[in-house]
Amino acid sequence: MAEIKHDLKEQVRELIYNTCIHLDDHQWEHWHDNCADNFNYAIRAFSPEVQADIKYHGGDKEYMQSITSMLSKHNSDQSPLRRHCTVYRVDVAADGKSAAAISSLAVYQTQLDGINSHVDAGTTSIFLVGRYNDKFIIDGDSIKFEDREVRLDTRRLDKGTHWPI
Amino acid sequence: MSSRNHDQWNATPDLQQGEWVDSKIYSDEEIFEDELKKIWSKTWIPVCHESELKEAYSFRTMTIAREPVIVVRGKDMVVRAFLNVCPHRGNMIERRPSGNYKRGTPSGTPKTMTCMFHAWSFDMKGKCVNISRKAEGYQDRLNESQVGLRELKCEVYFGGFVWVSLNDDIGITVEEFAAGSLDVLAPSLNEEPLEVFHYHKAIIPCNYKLWHDTNCEFYHDYLHYHNRITGFNEAYFARKNSGFDGGHINVGSFEVQYDNYEGSHSREELSFPHLPPNHWYMIDMFPGVNFNLRGSALRCDLMTPLGPNSVMIEFRGLGLASDSKKDRQTRIDHHNSIWGPFGRNLHEDLLAVTGQGSSMHPMAESRKILHGRHENETIHDENGMRHYYEEWGKLLNRSPSNPDETFKPYPAFKEQEAQRAAAAGK
Numbered sequence: 001m002a003e004i005k006h007d008l009k010e011q012v013r014e015l016i017y018n019t020c021i022h023l024d025d026h027q028w029e030h031w032h033d034n035c036a037d038n039f040n041y042a043i044r045a046f047s048p049e050v051q052a053d054i055k056y057h058g059g060d061k062e063y064m065q066s067i068t069s070m071l072s073k074h075n076s077d078q079s080p081l082r083r084h085c086t087v088y089r090v091d092v093a094a095d096g097k098s099a100a101a102i103s104s105l106a107v108y109q110t111q112l113d114g115i116n117s118h119v120d121a122g123t124t125s126i127f128l129v130g131r132y133n134d135k136f137i138i139d140g141d142s143i144k145f146e147d148r149e150v151r152l153d154t155r156r157l158d159k160g161t162h163w164p165i
Numbered sequence: 166m167s168s169r170n171h172d173q174w175n176a177t178p179d180l181q182q183g184e185w186v187d188s189k190i191y192s193d194e195e196i197f198e199d200e201l202k203k204i205w206s207k208t209w210i211p212v213c214h215e216s217e218l219k220e221a222y223s224f225r226t227m228t229i230a231r232e233p234v235i236v237v238r239g240k241d242m243v244v245r246a247f248l249n250v251c252p253h254r255g256n257m258i259e260r261r262p263s264g265n266y267k268r269g270t271p272s273g274t275p276k277t278m279t280c281m282f283h284a285w286s287f288d289m290k291g292k293c294v295n296i297s298r299k300a301e302g303y304q305d306r307l308n309e310s311q312v313g314l315r316e317l318k319c320e321v322y323f324g325g326f327v328w329v330s331l332n333d334d335i336g337i338t339v340e341e342f343a344a345g346s347l348d349v350l351a352p353s354l355n356e357e358p359l360e361v362f363h364y365h366k367a368i369i370p371c372n373y374k375l376w377h378d379t380n381c382e383f384y385h386d387y388l389h390y391h392n393r394i395t396g397f398n399e400a401y402f403a404r405k406n407s408g409f410d411g412g413h414i415n416v417g418s419f420e421v422q423y424d425n426y427e428g429s430h431s432r433e434e435l436s437f438p439h440l441p442p443n444h445w446y447m448i449d450m451f452p453g454v455n456f457n458l459r460g461s462a463l464r465c466d467l468m469t470p471l472g473p474n475s476v477m478i479e480f481r482g483l484g485l486a487s488d489s490k491k492d493r494q495t496r497i498d499h500h501n502s503i504w505g506p507f508g509r510n511l512h513e514d515l516l517a518v519t520g521q522g523s524s525m526h527p528m529a530e531s532r533k534i535l536h537g538r539h540e541n542e543t544i545h546d547e548n549g550m551r552h553y554y555e556e557w558g559k560l561l562n563r564s565p566s567n568p569d570e571t572f573k574p575y576p577a578f579k580e581q582e583a584q585r586a587a588a589a590g591k
């Protein structure tokens with residue numbers, strides 16, 4: 001049993017890391033495929049200005065699918081976002097049917113077309129820092145995201161982005 | 166003529182006064198200082214919403230025209246504003262964005278604003294209540310009554326927004342200042358208490374007026390897929406822009422077709438009081454305030470100009486204080502799907518003004534910026550910007566199209582057209 005749990009932990013870690021690659025590379029379909037039908041996504045931050053927890057973005061799987069499918073219709077900053085993620089903790093439930101993970105997250109932005117590309121393109125800065133708080137459903141060999149909360153420390157996002165984090 | 170050489174590029178456009186401005190107004194250091202002195206220090210500025218100061222002794226800090234400001238709610242529940250500056254050696258008294266003085270601070274007793282430096286403290290009415298070791302140092306030469314805080318004019322008005330003015334001699338109320346521009350939304354905002362559910366800020370390398378212009382003109386629908394797909398019908402193009410005294414404008418409403426955008430739905434069920442379902446009104450107040458009510462959620466942009474090419478914009482979303490948890494969440498989703506930092510429209514607007522800031526930075530050659538569309542004062546008319554710059558010109562006594570010259574009042578458009586026809590005839 002302990003070994004099975006260890007194995008599941010490793011698989012959860014792998015899924016989180018692979019998802020970073022999918023999101024970095026805009027492989028949205030791969031991301032959606034790895035989310036359960038009842039998946040929920042939210043980007044949140046606590047605002048000390050108004051003393052409230054604030055949901056910046058998010059919705060269910062269908063909503064996130066429509067968000068990514070509509071991207072080409074919108075004018076967006078195309079400066080790539082690159083995630084640096086470290087999985088700090090994975091907890092697998094005793095029955096092996098669910099898991100939760102906490103990961104530390106930094107997202108770097110390398111300017112392309114967001115300001116004056118002649119001058120700024122190629123410049124990298126930190127776009128945001130925060131955590132992924134993830135929940136998973138495990139069914140035999142399949143592990144899927146059931147919930148992802150992107151918990152932001154960064155609250156100055158300036159121009160913002162159209163892309164899920 | 167197709168493309169133009171330098172002289173042609175810089176020539177005065179063949180348009181009437183007010184139909185273009187010189188980009189220097191968006192980049193010049195001296196003009197910026199003039200604006201802080203003659204506009205931002207002189208007028209009413211909304212700084213936050215009363216729901217951010219729910220309890221007695223709560224406070225919020227902010228900046229107006231580079232002056233640090235603190236707003237506090239007293240024991241008597243009255244909201245007052247002060248310069249956030251200690252009368253002793255000029256330290257900023259409160260460093261936090263918000264909080265409550267019921268609890269003491271490391272240097273101070275509960276229920277006082279205490280400067281951490283030498284522990285002078287003040288009550289919620291700005292009265293100094295303690296000078297540390299006063300008798301030893303000042304003997305009887307200085308006492309508390311001489312070192313109160315600098316109080317600022319403050320009003321809670323229009324759905325609970327807190328307005329502050331640095332100008333003791335302003336002589337008009339917020340209502341008088343608004344000159345009727347808030348009336349269109351007053352019934353919706355004043356019916357029951359509102360509450361802030363969203364706050365985020367952006368610092369953008371552009372002049373503050375470029376953001377205000379973007380809020381005042383809808384011709385930039387071409388930037389927003391969302392606006393085109395949910396608007397762009399006869400009723401949309403009939404939306405009126407109307408001007409009010411003081412440079413304020415209203416953008417009239419129509420019924421947004423939310424269902425036309427994939428993943429978005431009617432907001433009818435959560436309409437603000439007295440607002441027809443899915444309607445969308447906007448108020449742009451001089452010199453840089455925006456109230457934007459789209460069906461179920463109110464957005465408010467407050468700007469803090471930081472330099473000729475830098476502005477901080479604070480974005481707030483508001484719902485009804487009486488909202489159930491579920492309704493509140495729906496309002497938040499409605500608001501942030503368009504206007505959050507990851508929303509469809511806000512990112513596009515911010516990209517565009519960043520591009521303007523890049524081309525109109527302080528060292529750039531000045532350019533002619535066209536505000537010349539006339540379409541019967543409907544949605545793609547640029548009369549909103551023209552109306553704003555007429556007030557701006559008057560207050561600074563500078564011509565917006567030639568800011569080194571003094572201001573001459575804009576003749577009405579019809580008169581300008583007549584002049585133009587007469588000139589063409591001779």
Ligand code: FES
Pocket residue numbers: 251252253254255256280281282283284285
């Ligand atoms: S500077 Fe505030 S107490 Fe001295």
Ligand SMILES: [Fe+2]
Pocket residue numbers: 379385389510514
């Ligand atoms: Fe816009």
